[in-house]
Amino acid sequence: MRIGQALMLIGLVIAAVHAVMHMGGNPSGWTDLTVGYPTAAVVAFAGAILAGRAEPKA
Numbered sequence: 001m002r003i004g005q006a007l008m009l010i011g012l013v014i015a016a017v018h019a020v021m022h023m024g025g026n027p028s029g030w031t032d033l034t035v036g037y038p039t040a041a042v043v044a045f046a047g048a049i050l051a052g053r054a055e056p057k058a
Contacts, residue, residue, distance in 0.1 A: 007047025015040035 018036055021027040027035075
C-alpha cells in the first residue's frame with residue numbers, strides 16, 4: 001500500500017532530521033523526545049506493517 005511506503009519514508013526523514021540536529025548541536029529535551037529516533041522508528045514500523053498488508057483480490 002502506498003500509504004505504508006509514505007510512512008516509512010516519513011520515518012526515514014524524521015531520523016535524518018534528528019541526526020542533523022545532533023550534529024549541529026545538542027537538541028533540547030522536548031525536541032529529542034518528540035522528533036527523536038523512537039518516533040522515527042514507530043512511524044517507519046507502522047508504515048512497514050501497512051505496506052506489508054495483503055490487498056484483497058476481486
